[in-house]
Amino acid sequence: QKEVEQNSGPLSVPEGAIASLNCTYSDRGSQSFFWYRQYSGKSPELIMSIYSNGDKEDGRFTAQLNKASQYVSLLIRDSQPSDSATYLCAVNGGGSQGNLIFGKGTKLSVKP
Amino acid sequence: DGGITQSPKYLFRKEGQNVTLSCEQNLNHDAMYWYRQDPGQGLRLIYYSQIVNDFQKGDIAEGYSVSREKKESFPLTVTSAQKNPTAFYLCASSVRDSSSYEQYFGPGTRLTVT
Numbered sequence: 001q002k003e004v005e006q007n008s009g010p011l012s013v014p015e016g017a018i019a020s021l022n023c024t025y026s027d028r029g030s031q032s033f034f035w036y037r038q039y040s041g042k043s044p045e046l047i048m049s050i051y052s053n054g055d056k057e058d059g060r061f062t063a064q065l066n067k068a069s070q071y072v073s074l075l076i077r078d079s080q081p082s083d084s085a086t087y088l089c090a091v092n093g094g095g096s097q098g099n100l101i102f103g104k105g106t107k108l109s110v111k112p
Numbered sequence: 113d114g115g116i117t118q119s120p121k122y123l124f125r126k127e128g129q130n131v132t133l134s135c136e137q138n139l140n141h142d143a144m145y146w147y148r149q150d151p152g153q154g155l156r157l158i159y160y161s162q163i164v165n166d167f168q169k170g171d172i173a174e175g176y177s178v179s180r181e182k183k184e185s186f187p188l189t190v191t192s193a194q195k196n197p198t199a200f201y202l203c204a205s206s207v208r209d210s211s212s213y214e215q216y217f218g219p220g221t222r223l224t225v226t
Contacts, residue, residue, distance in 0.1 A: 098211055
C-alpha cells in the first residue's frame with residue numbers, strides 16, 4: 001500500500017515566523033511531488049511542485065526534496081495569517097503515471 | 113477565463129437515488145480525475161481518464177461510474193450501490209496523465225445523502 005504521511009497538526013506559528021511542513025512517502029519509484037493549500041470548505045490549490053532533489057523556491061515558499069530519505073518539505077517564510085490553511089502533500093503513485101496519492105494534510109495556524 | 117467548473121456546489125439526495133456530478137474544463141487538458149475527500153482524510157482517487165472514450169478505475173471505484181464522451185467533460189455518477197456517498201467530490205485535470213504534469217482542481221461538489 002503506497003502511503004504519504006503528514007503530521008496532522010495543528011501547527012501554530014506566530015506571524016512573520018517560518019512554518020515548516022513535512023511529508024514522507026513510501027514508494028521509492030515516485031517521481032513528482034506537490035504541495036497544495038486548502039482553505040476550509042474550498043478545493044485544493046497547487047502552490048509548489050518539485051521533481052528533483054534539492055530546494056525549489058517560489059516567493060515565500062521553498063519546497064525541499066530528498067529522495068534517498070523519501071522526504072519532502074515545505075517552508076513558508078514570513079508567515080501571514082492568510083497562510084492559515086491545511087497543506088496537502090501529494091506524490092505520484094510510482095512510475096510515469098500522473099495518479100496522485102495524498103497525505104491527510106497538516107493544518108497550519110498563523111497567529112497575528 | 114480558463115478553468116475547471118463543477119456543478120452544483122451543493123447537492124442533497126435521498127438514499128437509493130443515483131446522482132450525477134458535472135465536471136467541465138476549458139484548459140484543453142487530456143487527463144481528468146475524480147477524487148473524494150472525507151473529513152480529516154486525504155483525497156482518494158475514484159476514476160481517471162487519459163483520453164476521450166477511455167477511463168480507468170482508481171482506488172475506490174465501487175459504486176461510481178463515469179463517462180468521457182468529450183475532452184472537456186468528465187461526469188461522475190454516484191450510484192445507489194455506493195455505501196457512504198456523503199463526501200466532498202473534487203474533479204481535477206492535467207495536460208496529460210503523466211508524473212511530469214501538475215493537476216489542477218475544480219471548486220468541488222459537496223454531496224449529502226440522507
